[in-house]
Structures are given as C-alpha cells and as structure tokens.
Amino acid sequence: MTSESNSSAVPGFCDKAPAEVAELRKCLSIAQQSLLASEERIGTLERRLAEQTRELTESNQALRRNIAALEESKQRLREREAKLNSIFNAAVEGIITIDRNGCVVTANAAVKAILGYTEEELVGRSINLLMPPEQAVQHGRYIKDYIDHGHSKIIGSIREVEARHKGGWSVPLDLSLAEFCIDGEIYFTGILRDTTQRKLQEQENREHLEELAHVTRLGLMGEMASGIAHEVNQPLTAIVAYTEVSLNLLKMSQLDTEKLAGILAKTHQQALRAGQIIHRMRDFIRSKTATRTLVCINQLIRDCIGLCADDIKLQDIKLGLDLADDLPPVYVNEVQIEQVLLNLLRNAIEAMKDLAHDHPRRLAIHTRLDGRRFIEIGVEDNGPGIATAELAKIMTPFHTTKKNGMGMGLSISRSLIEAHHGTLRFTSLPGSGCTFYITLPSKEQANGF
Ligand SMILES: Nc1ncnc2c1ncn2[C@@H]1O[C@H](COP(=O)(O)OP(=O)(O)O)[C@@H](O)[C@H]1O
Ligand SMILES: [Mg+2]
Known part of the structure; x- marks a missing residue:
C-alpha cells in the first residue's frame, strides 16, 4: 500500500500535510498493534483466570469434603469419649x-x-x-x-x-x-x-476353721486319750522295772555303781519320754490359734514313728521308709499335721493287729514332691483293707468298725489337712491293705494362699 492511495481514502486526511498524515498513520498503526497485543494478553489472562477459578472451585469442594469428614470423625470421637467417660465413671x-x-x-x-x-x-x-x-x-x-x-x-x-x-x-x-x-x-x-468384703469373709472363714479345729481337737483328745494312756504306760512300766533293778543293786553287798548309773540314766530317759507325751497332749488341746511354721515333713514322720515305735516292735511290723530327699519345707501347724500322721499310723497298726500270727506285717511310708507345688505323703499297710460297703463311710464323723474306736480320727484329719489347702484320700484293696495319701502345698505354693 502507498501513502498516496491511502491518504485519499481517509476523510479529513486530504487537508493535512503528507508528513503529518504519515506521522498520524504511524501512530495509528502503533496504537492498533498495541491494542491487538493487549487483547491477546487479556485473552491469556482470562483463560488463566478461568483455569484458576476451576482449580479453586475444585479445591474448595475438596476442602468442604475434608471439613465434613473431620466433623464426622470429631462427632464419632465425641461419642466415643462420652461412652468411655460413662464406663469410666460407672x-x-x-x-x-x-x-x-x-x-x-x-x-x-x-x-x-x-x-x-x-x-x-x-x-x-x-x-x-x-x-x-x-x-x-x-x-x-x-x-x-x-x-x-x-x-x-x-x-x-x-x-x-x-x-x-x-x-x-x-x-x-x-x-x-x-x-x-x-x-x-x-x-x-x-x-x-x-477387697475389704472378701478379706472379711476370708477372716471369718479362717476363724471358723480355727474354731472347728479347736472343737475337733477336743474330740480328738477323747479319741487319743486311750492311745496316750497306752503310750505313757510304756515308759512307766519301764521305769518301774528299772527302779526295781536299781533297788536290788543297792541291796547287794558290793555296789556296782557303773551299772547303777546306766540303769538310772535309762530310767531318766523313760521319765522324760512320759513327760514329752503328756506335754504334747497338753499343747495339742491348748493350742487355740493355729500357728504355722516351716516344717521338714520327713523329720516329722520320723518323730511320729518314734512315738509308735513300741507298737511297731510289739507287732513285729516291718517298716519301709522311702522319703524323698529333695522335699521343700512345708508351712504348716506342726502339731496338727503330727496328729494326722499319728492317726494314720495308729489306724494302720491297728488294722494289722488281727492278721494271722504268721502273716508278715508291712508298713510303708513314702514322701515325694508332686510337680514342685505339692508334696505327697503315703502311709501303706497290708492289713485287711476297707470293705467295699465301708468305703464311703470311713471319713464321716463317728464312723468306726472298732470296739473301742470313736470314729473321729479320719474326719478330723481331713478337716485339718483341708485347712492347710491340702487333700486326704485313700485307696484300698480289700484283703490286701490300703494306702492313705496326704498332699500339702509346698512352701512356695502355700505363700500364694
Ligand atoms: N489303715 C486302715 N485299714 C483298714 N481300715 C481302716 C484303716 N484306717 C481307717 N480304717 C477304717 O476307718 C474307720 C474310721 O477310722 P477313724 O476315723 O480313724 O476312727 P477310729 O480309728 O476311731 O475307728 C476305722 O474304724 C476303720 O474301719
Ligand atoms: Mg483312728
């Protein structure tokens, strides 16, 4: 396009100087270009704005969703807290x-x-x-x-x-x-x-058991009186015999002082033994509170055998002892457990009394550790055993098959053992004898009660 042809086409330009027109045209062209560029920029900005608006709307929606989810979990938390609080306070x-x-x-x-x-x-x-x-x-x-x-x-x-x-x-x-x-x-x-109520109940149970043990001890006293009298009679008879020998020695012209001293020492020993038996009886009846101590059961068994030694000898009973050497001590009332053992030994000895004269009599006592928590004591005899009809009755009070029996020994023994959280049971082979078993918690186990 030339400047001449363009100048004639624009109205009003004809009266301007050509240089001025050219200048105006130039300005116009520049203005047109910058208008175009601005329009382009506005277009780009509008597109970007639309894009950002879309993005903002999307994130706004996501935010709304998040807030709703948050509200929901807050509500759930509040409900949970209320539930926990009600449990907490109820x-x-x-x-x-x-x-x-x-x-x-x-x-x-x-x-x-x-x-x-x-x-x-x-x-x-x-x-x-x-x-x-x-x-x-x-x-x-x-x-x-x-x-x-x-x-x-x-x-x-x-x-x-x-x-x-x-x-x-x-x-x-x-x-x-x-x-x-x-x-x-x-x-x-x-x-x-x-646990106040539970403790009170336990205390009541303990007192009840102690009372029961005391009452039963009194009952046992009657039952044992004849046995004790028999036992005291043994040393007394021996003392009478020894003192007679001593008197005879004194009457002799030549006094054998050594022999006399020996016999007096034996007399003294027997007198002490009689005293011990009576003391034991008195302690047993008097002891109202069941004081417990750590006791070596094997030793207690040996002591009890010592108390029945005369009967064992008299009846020619063969005694077998199988005492475990790994037994822990037991936490028990020594007098009570001793009475139980004595009762079982006496029952066994009495059961073998009526066996034929030439029938060998055997009494076997064993102890063993039963799984570290309990110890077991077994007293076995080869007497007549217990008749099937008697099996269910022998532990009941006042049941006896003996002429002079009181029938309290086993029932009292069972109460005493159960007061120690142990058990008393027996097996019997009618015609071949029976075995009584005591279990007692070992020291560690007893601590848990
Ligand atoms: N070792 C045993 N062998 C056979 N019978 C037994 C034995 N121990 C107990 N008995 C039976 O159990 C009964 C009850 O025993 P116990 O309660 O000690 O009372 P008691 O000795 O005064 O009869 C006895 O009379 C006897 O019949
Ligand atoms: Mg008895």
Whole structure:
C-alpha cells in the first residue's frame, strides 16, 4: 500500500500535510498493534483466570469434603469419649491415671467411693497420698526403675496391696496396672478393686476353721486319750522295772555303781519320754490359734514313728521308709499335721493287729514332691483293707468298725489337712491293705494362699 492511495481514502486526511498524515498513520498503526497485543494478553489472562477459578472451585469442594469428614470423625470421637467417660465413671473399680512423676492425671467416681478422695482433690497430687508411708517411699523408685529398665512384675498382673483412705485407715485392694504413651510421654493406669468384703469373709472363714479345729481337737483328745494312756504306760512300766533293778543293786553287798548309773540314766530317759507325751497332749488341746511354721515333713514322720515305735516292735511290723530327699519345707501347724500322721499310723497298726500270727506285717511310708507345688505323703499297710460297703463311710464323723474306736480320727484329719489347702484320700484293696495319701502345698505354693 502507498501513502498516496491511502491518504485519499481517509476523510479529513486530504487537508493535512503528507508528513503529518504519515506521522498520524504511524501512530495509528502503533496504537492498533498495541491494542491487538493487549487483547491477546487479556485473552491469556482470562483463560488463566478461568483455569484458576476451576482449580479453586475444585479445591474448595475438596476442602468442604475434608471439613465434613473431620466433623464426622470429631462427632464419632465425641461419642466415643462420652461412652468411655460413662464406663469410666460407672465402673465399680477405681481407675486412676498417673504420669511419669507419679502425679494423678485422672480419677473416676469409684475412687471416691473406695478411698474417699474426689477427682479434683487428687489431680495434680502425688499418688503417694494414697499409699501407706512405707510403700510411698519406694513407689517413686519403682516408677523410675520401670521407665529406665522397662522391667516390672506388676504391669499386667494383679497384686494385693494396701491403700490409705482419706480418713486415715487402710483399705485392702487388688491392683492391676497398665501403661500407655501419648506424644512420647508415658502414663500408668491403675485399676483398683476394694477387697475389704472378701478379706472379711476370708477372716471369718479362717476363724471358723480355727474354731472347728479347736472343737475337733477336743474330740480328738477323747479319741487319743486311750492311745496316750497306752503310750505313757510304756515308759512307766519301764521305769518301774528299772527302779526295781536299781533297788536290788543297792541291796547287794558290793555296789556296782557303773551299772547303777546306766540303769538310772535309762530310767531318766523313760521319765522324760512320759513327760514329752503328756506335754504334747497338753499343747495339742491348748493350742487355740493355729500357728504355722516351716516344717521338714520327713523329720516329722520320723518323730511320729518314734512315738509308735513300741507298737511297731510289739507287732513285729516291718517298716519301709522311702522319703524323698529333695522335699521343700512345708508351712504348716506342726502339731496338727503330727496328729494326722499319728492317726494314720495308729489306724494302720491297728488294722494289722488281727492278721494271722504268721502273716508278715508291712508298713510303708513314702514322701515325694508332686510337680514342685505339692508334696505327697503315703502311709501303706497290708492289713485287711476297707470293705467295699465301708468305703464311703470311713471319713464321716463317728464312723468306726472298732470296739473301742470313736470314729473321729479320719474326719478330723481331713478337716485339718483341708485347712492347710491340702487333700486326704485313700485307696484300698480289700484283703490286701490300703494306702492313705496326704498332699500339702509346698512352701512356695502355700505363700500364694
Ligand atoms: N489303715 C486302715 N485299714 C483298714 N481300715 C481302716 C484303716 N484306717 C481307717 N480304717 C477304717 O476307718 C474307720 C474310721 O477310722 P477313724 O476315723 O480313724 O476312727 P477310729 O480309728 O476311731 O475307728 C476305722 O474304724 C476303720 O474301719
Ligand atoms: Mg483312728
């Protein structure tokens, strides 16, 4: 396009100087170009804006969805918390949470019922407040040891402890502990069950058993009186014989002092034995409280055999002992277990009394450890055994097949053994004899009762 032809086509341009027109044309062209460029830029911006608006709408929708999901899980959490809270406060067991320093973080309503403190009174205070002073001293160390070494016997197990009530008295509890972590901080939750009622019941049972044992001891006394009289008679007869010999020796012209001293020593021994038998009887009747000590059962068996030694010799009974040498001591009332053993020995000896003269009589006693938790004592004889019709009756009170029997020995023995958390049973082969078995918890086991 030339400047001449263009100038004639634009109205008003004809009266302008050609240089001016050219200048105006140039300006116009520049303005047109920049208009085009601006339009293009506006187009690009509009496209970008539309894109961003779409993106924003999408993320807005995603955000709305997230907020809704968050609201939902918040609602679920609130429901869960309400549910847990109602369990927490309705629980019969006290639930206390403490932090690593032993400070109470939460306590439920049952804690007030058990220990008298409200949650407000406990939160922020040391758990030692609820412990007897001697335990409180050690408690901080227990927690520290556990955190440092991760080792505790109590986590996950139930333990019997004493807690201190707000009123100052102690409350027996079963305590179980669990731990948990929040944001790297360790917490402990203790679940406390008040065992006061159970303890009272146990105490009542114990007192009842002790009373029963006392009453039965009195009954046993009657039964044993004839046996004891018989036993005391033995040393007395011996004393009479020895003193007669001594008197005869004194009458002799030449006094054999050595012989006399020997006989007097034997007399002395027999007198002591008679005294021991009577003491034993007296202790047995008097002892109202069943004091328990650690007892070596094998030794107790040997002592009892010593008390029946005369009868064993008199009836020509062959005694077999098979006593385990790995028996742990048992925690028992020595007098009571001795009475049970004596009763079984006496029954066995009495059972063999009527065997034919030439029939060999055997009494076998064994002890053994039954799986480390119980010890077993067996007393076996080869007497007539127990007739099938009698089997169910022999342990019942006042059942006897003996002319002078009282029928209390076995029933009392069973009560005494059961008071020790043991058992008394028997096996019998009519015509060939019978064996009575006692089981008693070993020391470690007895600690658990
Ligand atoms: N070793 C035994 N052999 C046979 N019978 C036995 C034996 N031990 C107990 N008995 C039977 O059990 C009964 C009850 O025994 P026990 O209660 O000790 O009372 P008692 O000895 O006064 O009769 C005895 O009368 C006897 O019939
Ligand atoms: Mg008897």
